[in-house]
Amino acid sequence: MSDYIHILANPAYLANAGIADVVGQRVREMVPAEADAWVETYRNVLLSGTPIRFERELERTGRYLELSAFRIEPVERRQVAVLFLDGTQRRRAENALRDLNDSLEQRVAQEVAERLRMEEALRQSQKMEAVGQLTGGIAHDFNNMLAVVIGSLDLLDRRFGATDPRAKRYVDAARDGARRAAQLTQRLLAFSRQQPLRPVPLDANKLVAGMSDLLQRSLGGAVRLETVLAGGLWRTHADPNQLENVILNLAVNGRDAMDALAEGGRLTIETANCHLDERYAAEHLGLAPGQYVLIAVSDTGSGMPADVVAKAFDPFFTTKEVGRGTGLGLSQVYGFVKQTGGHVKIYSELGEGTTVKVYLPRLLAVPVEESEAEPVQDLPRGDLREVVLVVEDEPAVRQFSVEALTELGYRVLEADGAVAAWRLLDAHPEISLLFTDVVMPEINGRKLADEALRRRPGLRVLFTTGYTRNAVVHNGVLDAGVHLIGKPFTVEELAAQVRKVLDLPS
Template sequence: MPYTDVPEGSSASIADRYRLAMLATNDAIWDWRLADGHVVWSPALTELFGHPQLQTTAQWWLDHIHPDDRARVDADIHAIIDGTGTAWTGEYRFLRADGSYAHIFDRGSVLRDASGVAVRMIGAMLDLSERKAAEAALREREQQYQALFERIDEGFCVIEFLDGPHGPMSDYVHVSANPAYLANAGIPDVVGQKVREMVPNEAEGWVEIYRRVLVTGEPVRFERELVATGRYLELAAFRIEPPSKRQVAVLFQDVTARHRAEIALRELNDTLERRVQAEVADRLKAEEALRQSQKMEAVGQLTGGIAHDFNNMLAVVISSLDLLDRKFLRADPQAMRYVDAARNGARRAAQLTQRLLAFSRQQPLQPEPLDVNQLVAGMSDLLRHSLGGAIRLETVQAGGLWRTHADPNQLESAILNLAVNGRDAMDDVAGDARLTIETANCHLDERYVAEHPGLQPGQYVMIAVTDTGTGMPPEVVAKAFDPFFTTKEVGRGTGLGLSQVYGFVKQSGGHVRIYSELGQGTTVKLYMPRLLGAYDDRAGGAAEAVIPQGDGRELVLVVEDEAVVRQMSVEALQELGYGVLEADGAEAALKLLDSHPDIALLFTDVVMPGLNGRKLGDEARRRRPALKVLFTTGYTRNAVVHNGVLDPGVHLIGKPFTLEELGTRVRQVLDATD
């Protein structure tokens, strides 16, 4: 309804102006008569808050103020009324008819009488709800922007173009930058920095890109290297409106890793043919290594199949010849010549089996800490005798040479084999024939071992044997380690010398390599693993001048399942001065051990039916801890030898053996203090 109340003591013109003011505003106008608390509202009360146009009381108004704001507003407005002030403002929440609250900005003026007493208060309520909602939405957006600005992984900045010495819009300054700017670009504290100061050598290129965005308004996406920090960046830039602000926003991320991967992929694709060739070469190398392994396995199986029986037969032959020599034929030179010829043939046959076992890496090794310089020096007389007077022997020994862990007898045999091969290669060479043996400390690195499957990187002791012979072409070098391969004429070689060297070195965890050219001689290098950690230097004793004998009181128990071999072993030990008992297997041997406490040595074959020699030895030592045990075998695998190395504390003599070898070994075992 129209507002008709006319303030007391006012003229009609004042009332008209008051009414026109109410009609001209969207605010809810109120007129509060303080004497009785009566309040008159303008029609906007209904339009803004849904309440019917009422003549209410001040209490009604207070009751519609939010409870949390009510006391404060009441106190503030009465402080003005009860004081001397004339104007009041306040913000609060006002209850609408639908139950929601409007955000209100209220202001009123106090009318006082001549004595200064407040009689009326007139004001207007402005609904701030929409503005408050907009402000809240703006704050939320700003918070979201700030959170995004602070937390995104991508770098972000706003740049503003400047005029400078290089012309209009020839430089720009960083107005803002998020924390990820540093992580992606690698440049700290960029806000306030000009690009020509930051990266002077590449600034022109960056200015040109972003200036085009500013001038044309066209956004751009691109990739570019930030040379100053070595980062490769993926960037997006767009103009911030209006253009008069001269600002461009840039979003970017570090894609250096991806870029390098792409370059690597391109290079990889560009070299695909070379890669395929390398892969094929590696495959052929692996296949060749597999064939070599299979070849060794086949030779090993063949050797293992015949070694035991063959060596047993040779043991009978050699023992018989030794006993024949010792007992009956010393006074008959012609008969002795035949015996020696037979004995040499048997030894060569035994050596052939030994070489086959060495190549197939099935010979039992007895490694020990070894000074290779000392070993080579000790071989000098043997080497000179083997080479003959026409060949000059030279040795070049490295100072401070590392120790290695190897079987000294097998290493001597390998060096001698190489020396004899070198001698044969120099037979037809005119002029200075020279064989050089050199030692050195070497390190085989990852790159080298990558080309030699099965080889471990690390430190090695190198022994090189070099001759000045005819040399070998590449196709011969490639086959030099193959068993039975030889370039010598018939009767001068078995083709097993180098294969024996190869098998021994590989079984010892080492490496062997041939370097040769036709007319330039040959070098064979053996790489034996360096011995790390503590070790004992044990000088080898001099060879016995005579065969050690028993005193007739020491009793030896011989265990052998083959009767002929057992008989020869018994007679050989009796000839050496020992008392002997014999058994054809483990069961009989254990009974004899229980009934003869004076048995000093158990001499047993390893390969026997039923309980093998190793298990017999273990059971015998369990019953008689102080009993000495000596094993013998023509071929053993996984009984007293594991990973090619004789088990610790195990004594072994291989078949066939001579009377001298048997006497020396038996005496060593009986005299040992272990």
């Protein structure tokens, strides 16, 4: 059987199959493109005598049919009867439901994946915040200790260094070790976003160009330095010294990643104007969409696997051998960028290299040029007519501050807290400067100073602290009109800052 002819059809055939005047038509004339399938199906029913139920699309009309076919007896009649039912609407509804289910499953999977990603980002943020608070607290205590060590070494050097070369050599060695320890605490404070920043309107192109000699010396002769500086680069509002440290840290990391390359490798520093849209910002917790200045540092080194990239900003995490790194370089970068309101992202491929992209918010306000400060004379001194009140709850730090200021020629009074300080202020109207720690039990230095200024409006105030998450620093920036010297400080730094505050115009 290679063809068949329709010999009888009731009105329901037209309603269900959608083909008129079917009686007398051969299937190969009626639907030539799909005739083989229909002939094969009915031929099997005719030969076997087994009834069947099946579903098939009638391509000519685009209808989906539900069919039942059986052989008419006796077999010699060679006829097959077929019942047609139009199942197109049901089929379409089933397809729509299946598509909806597939779409729903996909959306649920996407939502679950997004929730997991956000939960992981939140956990990472909370972990960094907790570690930051811990490191900040440790740095505060450590800075108090270092203030005593460095200050005492400075006083020793000033009194005995000129007459005893051996003693001076020992003092210099101890002071160098203490200063390196102070640098370590500064990195901890940078990671924890607790270093006091002095942001200014900043042209990143000028800053990068001005660092070229320093960068070339730091990279060595084997590494080629390239800069790609964008024309019309927006300004940003950042601390230039800290941003230089960020770029230098990234450059040194890139250099170390290219150590194994015979040809030395290439380090590229690029700037550009960027817009981070809402979709990108939504994928990075705490990031605000908007316009940013991009500083990208790229190397052609060994690259990093994904698990290393995920931990790269963690403090003390390093892949370098012992003695080659503290694991705080990228942590310092992370802390500064976050404290400045920006974003930092690492892109890396094994065997290809690494790019670290730093995004700093665009400064939209018109920058006001600041006049250059006059150079400060070396070790400015005071006289006994200038009285300084030192307020510090740590006895060793207070003792050093008193001795250093006395050495500098000032008359010094001391108090271990706010209440004692207020009493001395009332009893000694000749006090011209209040030098106070910020972090103290019960009443902090800012509240002490506010009350002191209420009683003595013309009083000069200089704050000191080793931990800046406090009352004189907000969002990482010193409050307007606040003067601060960070712990630990040297006698020279103390002398310059005290003289600067006392010499301010009324």
